[in-house]
Amino acid sequence: xxxxxxxxxxxxxxxxxxxxxxxxxxxxxxxxxxxxxxxxxxxxxxxxxxxxxxxxxxxxxxxxxxxxxxxxxxxxxxxxxxxxxxxxxxxxxxxxxxxxxxxxxxxxxxxxxxxxxxxxxxxxxxxxxxxxxxxxxxxxxxxxxxxxxxxxxxxxxxxxxxxxxxxxxxxxx
Amino acid sequence: xxxxxxxxxxxxxxxxxxxxxxxxxxxxxxxxxxxxxxxxxxxxxxxxxxxxxxxxxxxxxxxxxxxxxxxxxxxxxxxxxxxxxxxxxxxxxxxxxxxxxxxxxxxxxxxxxxxxxxxxxxxxxxxxxxxxxxxxxxxxxxxxxxxxxxxxxxxxxxxxxxxxxxxxxxxxxxxxxxxxxxxxxxxxxxxxxxxxxxxxxxxxxxxxxxxxxxxxxxxxxxxxxxxxxxxxxxxxxxxxxxxxxxxxxxxxxxxxxxxxxxxxxxxxxxxxxxxxxxxxxxxxxxxxxxxxxxxxxxxxxxxxxxxxxxxxxxxxxxxxxxxxxxxxxxxxxxxxxxxxxxxxxxxxxxxxxxxxxxxxxxxxxxxxxxxxxxxxxxxxxxxxxxxxxxxxxxxxxxxxxxxxxxxxxxxxxxxxxxxxxxxxxxxxxxxxxxxxxxxxxxxxxxxxxxxxxxxxxxxxxxxxxxxxxxxxxxxxxxxxxxxxxxxxxxxxxxxxxxxxxxxxxxxxxxxx
Numbered sequence: 066x067x068x069x070x071x072x073x074x075x076x077x078x079x080x081x082x083x084x085x086x087x088x089x090x091x092x093x094x095x096x097x098x099x100x101x102x103x104x105x106x107x108x109x110x111x112x113x114x115x116x117x118x119x120x121x122x123x124x125x126x127x128x129x130x131x132x133x134x135x136x137x138x139x140x141x142x143x144x145x146x147x148x149x150x151x152x153x154x155x156x157x158x159x160x161x162x163x164x165x166x167x168x169x170x171x172x173x174x175x176x177x178x179x180x181x182x183x184x185x186x187x188x189x190x191x192x193x194x195x196x197x198x199x200x201x202x203x204x205x206x207x208x209x210x211x212x213x214x215x216x217x218x219x220x221x222x223x224x225x226x227x228x229x230x231x232x233x234x235x236x237x238x
Numbered sequence: 239x240x241x242x243x244x245x246x247x248x249x250x251x252x253x254x255x256x257x258x259x260x261x262x263x264x265x266x267x268x269x270x271x272x273x274x275x276x277x278x279x280x281x282x283x284x285x286x287x288x289x290x291x292x293x294x295x296x297x298x299x300x301x302x303x304x305x306x307x308x309x310x311x312x313x314x315x316x317x318x319x320x321x322x323x324x325x326x327x328x329x330x331x332x333x334x335x336x337x338x339x340x341x342x343x344x345x346x347x348x349x350x351x352x353x354x355x356x357x358x359x360x361x362x363x364x365x366x367x368x369x370x371x372x373x374x375x376x377x378x379x380x381x382x383x384x385x386x387x388x389x390x391x392x393x394x395x396x397x398x399x400x401x402x403x404x405x406x407x408x409x410x411x412x413x414x415x416x417x418x419x420x421x422x423x424x425x426x427x428x429x430x431x432x433x434x435x436x437x438x439x440x441x442x443x444x445x446x447x448x449x450x451x452x453x454x455x456x457x458x459x460x461x462x463x464x465x466x467x468x469x470x471x472x473x474x475x476x477x478x479x480x481x482x483x484x485x486x487x488x489x490x491x492x493x494x495x496x497x498x499x500x501x502x503x504x505x506x507x508x509x510x511x512x513x514x515x516x517x518x519x520x521x522x523x524x525x526x527x528x529x530x531x532x533x534x535x536x537x538x539x540x541x542x543x544x545x546x547x548x549x550x551x552x553x554x555x556x557x558x559x560x561x562x563x564x565x566x567x568x569x570x571x572x573x574x575x576x577x578x579x580x581x582x583x584x585x586x587x588x589x590x591x592x593x594x595x596x597x598x599x600x601x602x603x604x605x606x607x608x609x610x611x612x613x614x615x616x617x618x619x620x621x622x623x624x625x626x627x628x629x630x631x632x633x634x635x636x637x638x639x640x641x642x643x644x645x646x647x648x649x650x651x652x653x654x655x656x657x658x659x660x661x662x663x664x665x666x667x668x669x670x671x672x673x674x675x676x677x678x679x680x681x682x683x684x685x686x687x688x689x690x691x692x693x694x695x696x697x698x699x700x701x702x703x704x705x706x707x708x709x710x711x712x713x714x715x716x717x718x719x720x721x722x723x724x725x726x727x728x729x730x731x732x733x734x735x736x737x738x739x740x741x742x743x744x745x746x747x748x749x750x
Contacts, residue, residue, distance in 0.1 A: 102538060103500075105520030110462075110501050137521075144522040144679075145503035147462050159463070163424030164619055167669070168582035168657045169610070201506060201623070201673065203463050204427040205250050206581035206653065207285035207588050216465040220253030 083122035090115045091123045095130040105131060105141055109148055118149045146198075153196035154189040155238060158182075159213040162199045165206035170223070174210050177224040181231060194238055240273040241319045244292040244299070246349070248281035248434050249466040250427070255306055256289035262307040263291070266314055274319070280435015282349035283589025284336055292331055295321040301331040336605060341567060342591045343575050344552045345428075348435035353470055356477050359438040365483065367554030371446045372491045376406055379450035383553060385561030387573025391428075392418055392509070392546030393621065393650040393726075395572075395639045398553075401543060404533035405451040408541035413453035415444050415495075416518065416537055416544040419460040419467070420502050420509040423622025425581040425653030429547035431589060433460075433467035436551070437474035441497060443550035445488060446557055447543055448495040456497040457537070459514050462504055471499050506623075506677040510725050511544045513679055524679045525725045546651070548577055567593035572638045582618075582655035583609045592637070599633040602656060613658040617742070619666075621650025623673050624730035626737035627663065646737065648730075663742035667735040668696045674731035685728025688719045692735065699746060709739070709746070 083091070094111035098104050108127060112119050119142055128138045142148045160178055162171060182190050182197055189196040205211035208220030212227070219230065245260040246252075260276050267274035284290060287303035291313070300321040302313060309326060316324040328334050342348075351358040359365070371379050384399025405413060417440065421429040432440060444456045460468055475497050478484045486494045500518055502508050508517045512526035515537050536542025552574065556564045564574045572594035578601060580587045585607035592601075602608070602618065609615050617627045626647040628635070635641050642649050657666075671692035678685045692715055699708040716732035723729040739746060 103518050103520040106503060106517065107500065109503070131520075140522050141520065145505050147502075147504035163673075164623060164666070164669075165425045165581040165653075165655045167666075168655055168661065200463060200504070201677070202422055202424045202426075204421060204430040204461075205253050206425045206427055206579065206655070207283075208250050208253055208288070209582060209587075211253065213463065218249050218253040218466070220250060 081122045081125070083120060083126065087116055087120065087123070088126065091126050092130070095127060099130055105133070105138065106145075109142060109145075113148060118152050121150055154194050156194065156215055156234065157196045157198060159198050159200040159203070161201070161203050161205075161209070161211045161213075163202040163206075165202070166210035169209040169221075171210040174222060174224060174227065178227055181228065194235070240275060241267075242275050242277060242294040243319070244277050244279045244294075245289060246281045246435075247278035247353070247466070247470075248288075248349075249430065249464070250285055251281050251288040251290070252466070254285075254288050254304065258307045259289045259291065259305050259310065262310040266310050270314060272314075272319065277352050278354075279351065280348045280353055281431060281589075282331065282337060283345070283431060284334065284586070285588045286586050287328065291318075293318055293321060297321065297330065299331045301328040301334060302326045303328065336586060336588065336590075339605075340591050341575050341593050343555050343564065343567070344439075344548055345432070345436075345577055345589065345591045346555065347439065348431055348589075351436060353435050353437055354473055354477070356438060356474075356481055356483070359436070363558065364438055364554070365442055365489075367557030368442050368446055368449075368483075368489070371449050371557050372489065372493070376450050376452060379446060379557065380406055382556055382561040383450070386556045386564040387561075387568070387571070388549065388552055388556065388564065389572070389639070390546060391548035391552070391576070391651065393423070393648070395649070398545060398549055401533055401545070402447065402450050404531065405453075405541045405543045408534050410541050412455070412538075412540050413451055414537045414540060414542040415447045415451070415453045415456040415550075416515070416542055417444055417456065417458040417550055418509060418511060418514055418544055418546045419458050419464075420514060421461060421464075421547070421651065422506045422509045423625075423651050423653050425619065425622060425655035426579050426651045427581075428577040428579050428589060428652065430464055430467050432547055432551050433464070434470045437467075437470045438478065439551045439554055440471075440547055441474060441478050441484065443553035444497060445484065445495045446553050447545070447550060449493060451541070451543055453541075453543065454494045454496065456495060457518055458497070458499045459502055459508070459518055460499055461502045468499060468501065475499065505679075506673075507679045507725075507727055510727065512725075514544065515542065522679070524681045525727075527724070548651075569593075569595035569636065569638055570640055572640070576637060576649070576652050578637065579651075579653045580606045580656070581653055583611055583615075583658045584656045585610050594638050595636050597634050597636050598628070598654070601637070601654060602633065606656065609656060609658045611658045611660075613660060615656060616659040616661050617657050617663070619655045619657070619734065620653070621648045622653055623670060624726060624733055625650050625653075626733040627666065627741065628737070629741040646733070648733070663738040663745040664696065664700055664748075667738040667746075668693060668700075670731055670734040670738075671696060674727060678727060682722070682724040682728060684719045684722035685724070685731070688715055688723075688728060689731060691715060692719075692731075696735075700748075705747065712739070 290303035674689035
């Protein structure tokens with residue numbers, strides 16, 4: 066008996082499927098960067114910059130373009146904290162958990178931020194506005210606690226100043 | 239009449255509002271029809287005064303800070319453009335005691351020059367080192383670095399000249415210079431300040447290293463948490479290349495050196511040199527076995543010099559002033575200066591470059607001004623997340639690699655994090671193990687498994703279960719990690735744990 070084709074919305078095809086636009090975007094990145102030595106990290110950065118994340122469906126394509134196995138590419142993507150395989154929020158908040166920030170109240174700040182956003186680390190708010198990620202030092206240790214929102218650095222963050230920032234960010238979006 | 243005002247573009251200053259301050263100064267000047275040129279410098283490292291605004295006057299640069307946008311109109315009213323008196327005024331920048339008491343060699347230009355301007359860099363002594371190096375044979379360059387006594391500032395403190403000589407003596411068609419700019423230790427930011435505040439000094443240092451060992455390609459492996467440093471480096475590299483200071487024919491010498499920034503991706507372990515090389519090759523950042531040393535078989539299997547930012551940025555002054563000049567600073571086998579980063583709970587956190595020999599107490603009390611919170615100091619952690627917690631009884635220890643090793647600590651990259659008496663040392667010990675578990679590359683068992691078991695044992699200990707036995711178990715586990723791990727991550731993560739346990743046992747025996 067002939068097996069039915071998997072439905073377009075089936076679990077396998079949704080994780081591996083890449084839209085034509087994203088397919089083209091990934092190929093544009095690989096075409097630009099693949100000939101340099103040690104090209105994989107620059108390519109993954111390029112894809113994440115273009116698409117906001119590195120979709121599962123891009124892994125096979127990148128592997129093919131670099132003549133690597135899917136396992137090798139997957140292994141690299143999953144090794145590095147910075148790469149995400151699912152879309153994040155419109156803004157990514159990196160909150161520092163490291164010692165210098167701890168010495169200035171980061172543990173209490175972390176609890177406050179999670180409560181205000183209603184998410185834990187690695188999660189995205191229900192409205193898709195913010196993803197919260199932990200980070201281990203932002204190099205702003207003379208102005209602890211620190212927080213990096215996309216590429217904007219904040220220093221001496223307090224629960225009150227976080228709330229003020231959040232209010233402005235929500236109004237802006 | 240035209241005025242020049244400096245407002246830092248340093249990420250730390252920006253994090254406290256420097257961008258708005260700079261914009262407000264420009265618009266206020268326009269409103270008052272005054273000709274003001276705003277230069278975006280690096281930070282002087284006096285972070286409690288950031289955003290620190292400086293005005294050029296005939297008597298020198300005059301400092302005001304911290305200047306928020308709301309203070310700007312008042313500064314104009316006080317005629318700050320002529321150095322007028324104001325509540326935020328600190329007089330001449332150079333005479334602020336925190337700066338005046340320092341010995342800035344590597345940081346000589348940081349906060350002073352415009353980091354986007356090659357002309358400014360050259361006007362402040364830049365490229366004199368490279369100019370001298372171009373007249374020397376490779377072995378003479380290496381000798382100058384060896385004579386200076388410079389040791390790796392990333393943490394391992396290995397003599398730089400010996401590393402360079404090993405690479406110079408290796409024969410290969412292609413060699414590499416790799417800059418380790420994956421500054422991941424909490425409490426450290428000296429690399430970031432140099433890259434943002436004086437990027438040309440790093441480019442010059444790497445170029446000299448290339449001449450010394452015969453390498454024509456350099457990579458700066460930069461952590462992705464540093465977008466401002468990335469922009470500063472890329473701008474400086476483009477400027478240096480278009481001015482013939484990088485590329486196929488450096489300053490008309492016929493010698494080539496290419497340089498490229500490569501972004502890391504948030505793995506602490508990639509600050510370890512062999513995992514860094516793996517990462518640069520596009521692989522998982524897993525630690526390599528040594529030997530072979532990277533100087534013999536490094537990036538893409540070729541001889542590679544891999545040094546930290548501060549190390550490479552210290553090379554130009556050595557080639558400019560001579561190895562002896564640098565060596566004459568310092569004590570014992572720790573020669574030259576160390577850019578020390580004061581962090582955590584301190585009133586005056588910031589960058590202090592001093593000759594080796596300054597004591598921890600001078601740094602914490604005289605420079606740091608005691609705790610920010612005003613509560614009693616309890617401990618300082620030195621050398622990042624793998625550094626020991628130092629008790630107050632050891633505050634008279636001088637900043638010296640050997641003196642720190644003698645008290646069971648390490649200087650690492652020179653970051654000092656201060657904690658007041660509200661800190662729970664058991665929680666800090668647990669965090670050290672947790673951090674190791676999160677960041678372990680997974681290659682060796684003591685680190686990969688030991689760190690997770692360490693968290694569990696500390697949890698049981700703190701829950702009051704079989705306290706004595708669990709402490710014995712924890713200490714035994716620490717010994718396994720210390721002696722059985724492949725690299726410093728697993729091999730040093732026990733330092734904060736054991737030092738907390740040894741010096742603050744009371745924090746481990748509180749009622750659960």
